[in-house]
């Protein structure tokens with residue numbers, strides 16, 4: 001197997017799930033060995049991780065907020081997910 | 096410690112049954128299995144799940160024994176999902192027919208953890224004490240067909256550590272989403288079989304390099320978890336993320352345990368869901384307070400910078416090795432009892448294959 005393929009269409013790993021915690025009032029990504037608590041803007045990125053490309057996510061956010069550093073925010077959050085093993089490529093799976 | 100400073104638990108380990116068709120010699124169930132043969136009924140488990148959700152639990156791990164022996168498993172999974180609890184199942188997979196797995200999929204099960212004892216069929220069957228490898232492979236195929244994200248679980252020890260390449264090959268071959276390499280934790284049955292299971296340092300170091308290389312190679316495609324054997328570390332594993340801090344276990348008979356193996360400590364008394372609700376147990380039961388936080392810590396942990404990381408190590412291990420659950424885990428090189436661990440490691444150079452398979456006994 002060659003080295004890790006780049007993730008072009010980021011989605012959450014299939015064993016991970018987003019949920020809103022009513023008791024703690026926080027966004028969470030839950031996976032078998034733990035829970036990642038994320039802030040509002042990361043949750044917004046998560047909601048857009050539906051199989052579209054990274055550019056597609058950035059564009060959608062820019063349309064909504066028009067802020068300049070959106071691409072960096074997206075890349076930074078995707079990196080966190082990648083390092084935690086929670087990122088998959090939407091193109092790899094038929095869904 | 097006052098109630099207000101105690102966090103709500105995140106994870107519930109629901110041990111649905113201690114019954115199991117396999118006899119793994121490192122099983123984490125109590126050695127005195129037969130003492131706890133009574134099992135909670137479906138109604139009570141449903142109530143436990145509701146109480147857990149109210150208490151703040153966000154994930155439920157259904158485990159055993161073999162949880163597929165419970166006919167109400169899918170019903171429990173469905174309830175957990177309705178409560179917005181993340182669900183996963185640890186199974187030995189010999190009972191995982193396509194029908195059962197399809198039922199679980201439909202109930203909303205999020206993930207499936209499938210254990211293989213050894214990548215070599217004959218070795219697997221020898222370790223399990225039962226022919227089971229073929230059934231595990233079949234279960235894996237069903238899981239793929241049903242589009243379950245699968246974790247391959249493999250417990251590492253002296254007898255399969257040298258087959259690490261084959262284990263890696265199996266993970267590749269199956270293209271699982273996650274693979275967990277977990278060294279035996281020497282409590283329960285594994286403690287009884289320690290002389291036969293403890294690997295040598297050379298075995299361990301070789302395997303560790305191969306697993307790390309594999310982990311790097313598949314980063315972004317497969318999640319690799321690697322649980323190291325604490326006997327060969329200088330500091331202990333954390334006691335979960337603190338006793339009574341994140342996890343709770345409900346045992347098959349309804350006993351509520353701060354950790355899965357806490358029954359090893361005979362001086363502890365465990366509350367039961369049949370007579371008390373989870374909330375009052377979590378916040379008030381003496382057994383949850385006993386080793387909570389860091390105030391109770393003995394020397395040398397009291398002044399150690401790692402005390403918030405490992406909480407003095409495993410209470411069950413401290414008890415098993417020294418007879419006192421309240422001392423520093425002897426795995427720690429600073430423990431006054433550390434020579435007990437060194438002696439066990441020295442003994443590992445004279446291996447024995449004399450297993451005591453897991454059996455029901457009183």
Ligand code: SF4
Pocket residue numbers: 115116117118119121122123124159160161187453
């Ligand atoms: S460790 Fe083995 S014997 Fe114990 S419950 Fe799991 S599969 Fe069964």
Ligand code: SF4
Pocket residue numbers: 330331395396397399400401402405406407408423424427428429430
């Ligand atoms: S002295 Fe105690 S707290 Fe420090 S590393 Fe050892 S077990 Fe952990």
